[in-house]
Amino acid sequence: MQFNNILVDTHGNIAVLTINRPNKLNALNRETIQELHEAFKMLDSDRQVKVIILIGSGEKAFVAGADISEFAHFSVEEGGQLAAKGQELLFDFVENLSTPVIAAVNGFALGGGLELAMACHFRVASHNARMGLPEVSLGVIPGYGGTQRLPQLIGKGRAMELIMTAGMIDVDRALNYGLVNHVVSQEELMDFCKKLAGKIANNSSVAISHAIKAVNAGFKNTSNGYASEIESFGACFGTADFKEGTTAFLEKRKADFPGM
Structure with a gap:
């Protein structure tokens, strides 16, 4: 299957899914969301694949957010449909996937990027990662599950502060909050995730x-x-x-x- 915005690489029972829009800091547009849905569905149906690792291309960003240029002029109805479709195709889909998905957060995970990382079953971050939900600074709120998953992961008060300030947190705070499970250097990130994936793949x-x-x-x-x-x-x-x-x-x- 050919994709324009993502790369799929499978070795044995571990698949690496890379969001490949480095010139846009891997921002999520509708085409990328659709391609990710198709790739996750394909890998989930492959009995040889036991674990999926999700990462962004380059060294700057996991996913820097949604592609704002695509929806800046949407109506109320179009905005609601955007959120509903995105949650159905990708964010809820990943959360409920029967194949474990590890988010390898290798840089900025902002807005839809953090929401995608939170939809994965757990997260490992590199030292340079920064995370946040800046949507209120644009006059909107997180629409891909951020208002629900962030409080579940870090608690209501911390989530409220992070959402209302539109700020970013570093990996030390993310680890302290329980937003990520592990923090490693960028050079070690993929090997560390593959090691975890190998442990998972040994089980039923x-x-x-x-x-x-x-x-x-x-x-x-x-x-x-x-x-x-x-x-x-x-x-x-x-x-x-x-x-x-x-x-x-x-x-x-x-x-x-x-x-x-």
């Missing part, structure tokens, strides 16, 4: 997909997280991965999960 992909579903349910007002966990836990008992995992444990050997 079926069980991990159930875990993602159960954890996400706990953050939705329309779902009972505990009930979702019970349902997913029970469903694992009917999988080949469960049979292999428990058999390997009893036989004192390393499991070779079939991913079924």
Whole structure:
């Protein structure tokens, strides 16, 4: 599949998805959002791919925001449709993807860029990364899930301050807040993420997909997280991965999960 704005590179069971608009600091336009949707869907359907790492091209930005030139003259209706479509195609889609997605935040992650990083299952940042939601400085609010995911990750008070000041935070504060899991040098970022991905890939992909579903349910007002966990836990008992995992444990050997 050919893309204009992204690169897909798969080695073994780890895929690296690169947003490739360096002249725009990897800003998200509608075409890029559509391409990311298609790439994530393709990789999620590939049983060989166990983990996806998402990164921006170059050394300056993960994603510096949405492409403002594309929607500066939108009407109220068009603005609402922009947010709804973007959340459906990319941000909610990534959050609920059955394949784990690690955001390798290698520079500025602002606005839609931070919202995309937050939609991933967890984040690793390089020392030069800076994060923020500056939308109110443009007379708008975060529209790709930022007002919801940021409080879930760092708490309501901190999220309110970050959104209302339209400021940026460095990686030390992001780590302290729990917005990122790890901070490493830019040179180490990809190797570190691949090492984490390798640890994840050694485990049951079926069980991990159930875990993602159960954890996400706990953050939705329309779902009972505990009930979702019970349902997913029970469903694992009917999988080949469960049979292999428990058999390997009893036989004192390393499991070779079939991913079924």
